[in-house]
Amino acid sequence: MALLDGKTLLVTGVANRWSIAAGIAKQLHAHGARLILTYQGERVEDAVREHAREFGGAAVHPCDVTSEESLRALAAAAGPIDGLVHSIAFVKKEDLSGKVYTTSRDGFATAMDISAYSLIALVNALERNLNDNASVMALTYLGATQIVPNYNIAGIAKAALESIVRYLAFDLGERGIRVNAISAGPIKTASSRQVAGFSSMPAKVAAASPLKRNVSAEDVGNCAVYLASDLSTQVTADVHFIDAGYHAMGMYPDTAQA
Numbered sequence: 001m002a003l004l005d006g007k008t009l010l011v012t013g014v015a016n017r018w019s020i021a022a023g024i025a026k027q028l029h030a031h032g033a034r035l036i037l038t039y040q041g042e043r044v045e046d047a048v049r050e051h052a053r054e055f056g057g058a059a060v061h062p063c064d065v066t067s068e069e070s071l072r073a074l075a076a077a078a079g080p081i082d083g084l085v086h087s088i089a090f091v092k093k094e095d096l097s098g099k100v101y102t103t104s105r106d107g108f109a110t111a112m113d114i115s116a117y118s119l120i121a122l123v124n125a126l127e128r129n130l131n132d133n134a135s136v137m138a139l140t141y142l143g144a145t146q147i148v149p150n151y152n153i154a155g156i157a158k159a160a161l162e163s164i165v166r167y168l169a170f171d172l173g174e175r176g177i178r179v180n181a182i183s184a185g186p187i188k189t190a191s192s193r194q195v196a197g198f199s200s201m202p203a204k205v206a207a208a209s210p211l212k213r214n215v216s217a218e219d220v221g222n223c224a225v226y227l228a229s230d231l232s233t234q235v236t237a238d239v240h241f242i243d244a245g246y247h248a249m250g251m252y253p254d255t256a257q258a
């Protein structure tokens with residue numbers, strides 16, 4: 001019997017094959033989960049439907065987290081779920097370089113709305129869909145707590161997201177529902193490539209992390225499998241680093257500084 005047999009997981013954030021959510025969906029499916037995928041915008045619908053066929057004919061629904069109507073429609077269509085993966089972020093490109101203090105009010109609001117508030121909105125909309133003892137997880141990044149040049153407002157939104165994870169864990173704990181964050185190392189995706197200087201980040205992690213390598217979307221997916229499974233029923237309100245240990249370094253070896 002597979003680890004996730006009998007469980008249905010709703011996975012947001014698949015835009016293309018490079019999306020971390022695609023790696024997560026792949027691993028959840030490999031371990032027996034039934035999947036529901038959501039997509040934002042007609043532009044990516046065909047690609048997401050193609051992925052859904054690979055993942056055992058997963059159901060596919062549109063979902064724009066900025067639209068209450070869209071969230072309501074998702075809740076009406078989805079049915080009961082044993083887990084929810086929030087793999088959503090958006091920050092205007094001009095806010096992913098330069099000085100944080102030049103961020104516009106509008107840029108700040110957009111980043112916080114789509115990258116952080118959206119977890120509250122999704123849980124609120126899907127509260128009745130979530131079975132007792134379900135697992136909710138959100139993707140975060142080290143830039144939430146440490147300074148990562150150019151990550152800027154994205155890091156500030158991730159700090160809010162990690163705090164939201166803890167408060168939701170408290171809200172939902174009485175139903176046995178766990179809420180956790182997965183903090184992934186840098187992975188080349190459509191979103192991460194918007195961060196100025198991103199292209200050098202994976203190699204820096206590979207050079208400086210204890211495991212001397214970087215991570216893949218499938219590695220992140222393996223953590224999602226654990227969090228979705230009954231192996232993690234006592235784990236909530238936490239941030240799990242899937243970054244080859246990079247977050248724990250206080251100083252980098254000389255070989256990694258070049």
Ligand code: NAD
Binds near residue numbers: 020141
């Ligand atoms: P991606 O571009 O593949 O995924 C981002 C997703 O957000 C897309 O599917 C997009 O459709 C969705 N989205 C944006 N606005 C939305 C809206 N209004 N409604 C619904 N969905 C919306 O990039 P990714 O790197 O796979 O990002 C997924 C998550 O992983 C994000 O939270 C990101 O911050 C996080 N993360 C990424 C990295 C990395 O290095 N790639 C590292 C750590 C954390």
